[in-house]
Amino acid sequence: MIEISSVVTGDGISITITGGEKPHIGGVALSVPRRSLGGEKVSCDTWVLPVPGHKDTEIAVPVAEMVSRETGRTVAVTAGIHIDRAEERELRTLVENSLAAAGLLLEQIGELSEAQEDRQEEKEVRSDNEENDDAQ
Numbered sequence: 001m002i003e004i005s006s007v008v009t010g011d012g013i014s015i016t017i018t019g020g021e022k023p024h025i026g027g028v029a030l031s032v033p034r035r036s037l038g039g040e041k042v043s044c045d046t047w048v049l050p051v052p053g054h055k056d057t058e059i060a061v062p063v064a065e066m067v068s069r070e071t072g073r074t075v076a077v078t079a080g081i082h083i084d085r086a087e088e089r090e091l092r093t094l095v096e097n098s099l100a101a102a103g104l105l106l107e108q109i110g111e112l113s114e115a116q117e118d119r120q121e122e123k124e125v126r127s128d129n130e131e132n133d134d135a136q
Contacts, residue, residue: 031067031076046061046064059079059095
């Protein structure tokens with residue numbers, strides 16, 4: 001089972017992905033968005049910090065890059081999923097499931113962002129109305 005959690009700040013997102021038989025910290029990826037060198041698309045630069053002997057950055061990197069490109073924010077992903085004697089097929093499945101979980105997380109972040117924008121617009125309208133009332 002994969003568990004994903006996040007903390008969304010004003011300009012960044014911290015994500016933790018854990019699971020398996022022994023959740024732990026096995027690797028960290030930090031992705032910073034930038035304009036793609038080949039055009040108008042968003043790309044990112046990524047720094048990777050693996051714990052020696054762990055393959056968790058194979059999950060942290062694609063998730064960090066996907067979320068950074070989609071949100072335009074700096075993203076830090078800490079990953080630690082342990083399965084004894086995992087086979088290559090199992091590792092691919094873990095990466096696929098982690099990306100799927102990150103996709104669901106992106107949907108939730110989008111919904112939260114829209115709700116925050118709506119609340120901000122409502123505040124601005126109320127503020128404008130109060131200013132107009134005071135001017136009369």
